[in-house]
Amino acid sequence: MSEVPMQAVIDTSSATSGHALTYAAAVKDGAPDPRSALPSATRLLFVTSEMGDFIKAGGLGEVSSALPRQLRSLCDVRVLIPGFRKVRAARPAMDIVAQLPRTASLPPWSLGRFNTPDGLTIYAVLCDELYDREGSPYGPFAGGDFTDNDIRFARLSLAAAEIAAGEADPNWKPDIIHVNDWPSALAPGYLRWKGLSTPSILTIHNLAYQGLYQPARMNALGIPDLAFSVNGAEFHGKISFLKTGIFYGSHVTTVSETYAREITTAEHGCGLEGLLKTRMDEGRLTGIVNGIDDSWASPITGEKTPARLIRQWKQKNATDIRQTFDLPQSRGPLFSIISRLVHQKGIDLSIEAAETIVANGGQLIVTGRGEPRLEDAIERLARQNPHAIAARIGFDDAEARRIFAASDFLLMPSRFEPCGLSQMYAQRFGTLPIAYRTGGLVDTIEDGLSGFLFSSPTGAGLTSAVTRALQAFKTKRAFKQMREHAMAKRFDWTRPTHRYADVYARALAA
Numbered sequence: 315m316s317e318v319p320m321q322a323v324i325d326t327s328s329a330t331s332g333h334a335l336t337y338a339a340a341v342k343d344g345a346p347d348p349r350s351a352l353p354s355a356t357r358l359l360f361v362t363s364e365m366g367d368f369i370k371a372g373g374l375g376e377v378s379s380a381l382p383r384q385l386r387s388l389c390d391v392r393v394l395i396p397g398f399r400k401v402r403a404a405r406p407a408m409d410i411v412a413q414l415p416r417t418a419s420l421p422p423w424s425l426g427r428f429n430t431p432d433g434l435t436i437y438a439v440l441c442d443e444l445y446d447r448e449g450s451p452y453g454p455f456a457g458g459d460f461t462d463n464d465i466r467f468a469r470l471s472l473a474a475a476e477i478a479a480g481e482a483d484p485n486w487k488p489d490i491i492h493v494n495d496w497p498s499a500l501a502p503g504y505l506r507w508k509g510l511s512t513p514s515i516l517t518i519h520n521l522a523y524q525g526l527y528q529p530a531r532m533n534a535l536g537i538p539d540l541a542f543s544v545n546g547a548e549f550h551g552k553i554s555f556l557k558t559g560i561f562y563g564s565h566v567t568t569v570s571e572t573y574a575r576e577i578t579t580a581e582h583g584c585g586l587e588g589l590l591k592t593r594m595d596e597g598r599l600t601g602i603v604n605g606i607d608d609s610w611a612s613p614i615t616g617e618k619t620p621a622r623l624i625r626q627w628k629q630k631n632a633t634d635i636r637q638t639f640d641l642p643q644s645r646g647p648l649f650s651i652i653s654r655l656v657h658q659k660g661i662d663l664s665i666e667a668a669e670t671i672v673a674n675g676g677q678l679i680v681t682g683r684g685e686p687r688l689e690d691a692i693e694r695l696a697r698q699n700p701h702a703i704a705a706r707i708g709f710d711d712a713e714a715r716r717i718f719a720a721s722d723f724l725l726m727p728s729r730f731e732p733c734g735l736s737q738m739y740a741q742r743f744g745t746l747p748i749a750y751r752t753g754g755l756v757d758t759i760e761d762g763l764s765g766f767l768f769s770s771p772t773g774a775g776l777t778s779a780v781t782r783a784l785q786a787f788k789t790k791r792a793f794k795q796m797r798e799h800a801m802a803k804r805f806d807w808t809r810p811t812h813r814y815a816d817v818y819a820r821a822l823a824a
C-alpha cells in the first residue's frame with residue numbers, strides 16, 4: 315500500500331456510526347441481551363469456503379479473515395476451510411490431526427491443522443481429489459462452476475459436523491459452529507442427522523446463491539430420505555443447501571439490518587421469504603452490519619487533518635492512477651467501479667450513466683471480473699471513450715486500494731446488496747458512493763451527507779444521482795464537507811463482533 319501514504323491521524327472516535335443501532339428482531343429494543351455474556355472458554359468453529367489469507371472470490375473472503383480474528387478476544391475460535399491448492403501452498407507443512415473415512419459418496423479426508431503467523435488456528439479439510447485445483451473456490455478461472463460442487467461442499471459441511479461430534483480432533487470439540495453461505499450450510503443438517511445438539515449459526519452473505527441440486531443426489535450426499543421434505547432440505551423439488559442451513563440452524567444472521575427485513579419479502583426472499591419470516595418472528599433472524607478491517611484505517615490520520623492535506627492526498631493519488639490507466643490528467647471528477655462484474659452489481663446501469671459522466675467532463679476507471687458479457691461491455695465502453703474511460707478486467711487488491719484512494723465517487727448501483735464492503739472502503743478513503751437504496755447500502759450511506767442514494771434501480775435513477783454528484787463536485791464547500799463526513803464514519807468490527815457474541819450466547823442458552 316505504498317501508494318497510499320500515511321500522513322497524519324484523523325480521530326474518528328466522535329464520528330457518527332453509519333450503522334443503524336437497533337437490533338433487527340432478536341433484541342427488538344436495541345438493549346443488550348442480558349443472557350449475552352459469552353463464556354470466554356466457548357469453543358467456536360467458524361466454517362467458510364473463502365478466506366482472504368489464502369483465496370477469495372469476494373466479500374465473504376474478507377469477512378472470514380476479519381471476523382474470526384476479532385472474535386479471538388471473546389472466545390476460543392478456529393476456522394475450518396477446504397484444503398484448496400492455495401491453502402496447501404501457503405502452508406506446505408501442517409499437522410495431520412486425523413484421517414476420516416468415506417461417507418456415502420463423500421471421499422475420505424484428513425484434518426490438517428496450522429496457525430497463521432498471527433496465531434489463528436486453521437483446520438483444513440484435506441481431500442486433494444476435491445480441492446487441489448486451479449481456479450476460484452467454486453470453479454475454473456475461465457468461468458462456470460465445478461461440476462462436483464455438491465460433493466465438494468457437502469464434504470466441507472460434513473467435516474464440520476464430524477469435528478463437532480469429536481470424531482476428528484480428540485483435543486478440541488466446538489461448543490457452537492458458525493457456517494457461512496450455501497457452501498457450508500448443510501452442516502446444521504448433518505448435525506441433526508447425526509443426532510448432535512451442537513448449536514449452529516448460519517450467516518447469509520448472499521441469498522441469491524443457494525446450492526440447488528437434483529433429488530437424485532440425496533444418497534450420494536448422505537442425506538437421509540426423510541429429510542427430503544418441506545420441513546427439511548427440500549426446496550421446490552430440489553435439495554437446497556442454503557435452505558437446509560436456514561431450517562436446521564439454531565439462528566440465522568445476515569449482513570445488514572435492512573437486508574434482514576428485505577429477505578422476509580417476496581421481492582428479495584428468493585422463494586425462502588416464508589421460512590425467513592417465521593425465523594424473524596421467532597427472534598431467530600438477526601441483521602448484523604459487517605465491519606471493515608484495520609488495514610482500511612483512515613489513510614490520512616491525525617487529529618483534525620486540514621482539508622487542504624486531504625485534497626492534496628486525493629489529487630496525488632488521482633494523478634498517479636490516471637497515469638497508470640493512461641487517462642489524460644484532468645481537473646474533472648474521477649468516478650470508479652471496483653466490483654465483481656455481475657448482474658447483482660448493476661454494471662449495466664453504470665454503463666448507461668457513463669455518458670452523463672463523460673459529457674460533464676468526468677472520467678471513469680473500472681476494475682473487476684465476472685460475467686463475460688459484462689466484461690465485454692465494459693471493455694467496449696472503454697474503447698469507445700479512450701480519453702475518459704479506462705478498464706482493467708481482473709482484480710488486484712493493491713490496485714483496487716489505489717483506485718479507492720484516487721476517486722471522487724464510487725458507482726455501486728447494486729440491484730440488491732446484503733451489506734456491501736466497497737461503499738465502506740470508499741467512504742473511509744474520501745470517495746463518495748453513489749448507490750441504489752437497498753440492503754446494507756441504506757444502513758451505511760447517509761444520502762446527501764456521505765454519499766448519494768437513488769430510489770429506482772434503472773439507468774435513469776442512477777443518472778439522476780450522478781447528476782447530483784456532479785453538482786456537489788462543483789460546489790467545493792459542500793463537497794469538502796461530504797468528504798470529511800464520509801472519512802470520519804466508523805465502520806470497524808467492534809460492534810458487529812459483540813453482536814455475533816450475543817447471538818452465540820443466545821444460541822448456547824436456548
Ligand SMILES: Nc1ncnc2c1ncn2[C@@H]1O[C@H](COP(=O)(O)OP(=O)(O)O[C@H]2O[C@H](CO)[C@@H](O)[C@H](O)[C@H]2O)[C@@H](O)[C@H]1O
Pocket residue numbers: 370371372373374376377519520569604652653654655682683684708709714731732733734735736737754
Ligand atoms: N473479482 C474479484 N475478486 C476478488 N475480490 C474482488 C473482486 N471484485 C471485487 N472484489 C473485492 O471483493 C469485495 C466485494 O465485497 P462486497 O461486499 O462489495 O461484495 P460481494 O458481493 O462479493 O459479497 C457478498 O458478501 C459480502 C460480505 O458479507 C457482503 O458485504 C455483500 O453484500 C455480499 O454480496 C471488495 O472488497 C472488492 O474490492
